[in-house]
Amino acid sequence: MAANFVVYLAIFTFTAAFSGALASDPDLLQDVCVALPSSSGGVKVNGFACKDDANVTAADFFFDGLAKPGLINNSVGSIVTAANVEKVPGLNTLGVSLSRIDYAPGGLNPPHTHSRATEMVFVLDGELDVGFITTANKLVSKTINKGEIFVFPRGLVHFQKNNGDKAAAVIAAFNSQLPGTQSIPAALFTATPPVPDEVLTKAFQLGTKEIDKIKSKLAPKN
Known part of the structure; x- marks a missing residue:
C-alpha cells in the first residue's frame, strides 16, 4: 500500500x-x-467552445x-x-x-x-x-x-x-x-488518399512490391 x-x-x-x-x-x-470568409455564417474556434457555467459538473473533470x-x-x-x-x-x-x-x-x-x-x-x-x-x-x-x-x-x-x-x-x-499523435508508418503507408507509390519507392529505395507488402500489413483491420 x-x-x-x-x-x-x-x-x-x-x-x-x-x-x-x-x-x-x-x-x-x-x-x-482555416479562417472562414468574413461573409460566412459558420463558426470555427481553435479548440472547443465553452459550455455554460450553469451546466458544469464534477463529471466534466473526472476520468x-x-x-x-x-x-x-x-x-x-x-x-x-x-x-x-x-x-x-x-x-x-x-x-x-x-x-x-x-x-x-x-x-x-x-x-x-x-x-x-x-x-x-x-x-x-x-x-x-x-x-x-x-x-x-x-x-x-x-x-x-x-x-x-x-x-x-x-x-x-x-x-x-x-x-x-x-x-x-x-x-x-x-x-x-x-x-x-501522428504515427510515422501509418501516416506514410495508410494515408487517404494514399501517398503516391513513386514517392514511397524513391524515399525508401524499395520496389513497388515491397511498398504494397508494407501497406497490406499496416492496413486497418475491418
Whole structure:
C-alpha cells in the first residue's frame, strides 16, 4: 500500500510540475484552423467552445480510464489510453493531458510525433528502451525502469520498446489538452488518399512490391 502511495505521489508531483512549468496551447489545438470568409455564417474556434457555467459538473473533470491496463490486441504489442480534452471536457483551455501506455512483452509504441506537445513518461512497471531523433538525425536513447522518467521534445520522432519478458506500463504527461499523435508508418503507408507509390519507392529505395507488402500489413483491420 505504501509503495502504491509513493508511485501515485510521484505521478502527481511530476504532472503538477510539468503542467505548471510547461503549460502550452496558446496556438494550435488542431492540425489546421482555416479562417472562414468574413461573409460566412459558420463558426470555427481553435479548440472547443465553452459550455455554460450553469451546466458544469464534477463529471466534466473526472476520468477513470487510466486505472486499469488497456487491452492489447494488435501486431505492435502496445495500446494507448488517452485522457485528453475529448475524454475530460474540463481540460479545455488548461493546456495539459495524460495518457496511459501499456506494452506486452516485446511490445512497441511505433515511431511517432506529437505536433502540439512535449511528452514526459513515468514508468509504472517494467523496463523500456526509449528514444527520440533530433532534426540532425541524432538518436537520443536510454533504458528506463519503474519510477523513472524520460522526456520527448515537442514535434520530434520518438518511440518506446518493451524488451523485457513481462508487461510494462507508463503514464505520459503532455503540455497540451490535445497533443495530436501522428504515427510515422501509418501516416506514410495508410494515408487517404494514399501517398503516391513513386514517392514511397524513391524515399525508401524499395520496389513497388515491397511498398504494397508494407501497406497490406499496416492496413486497418475491418
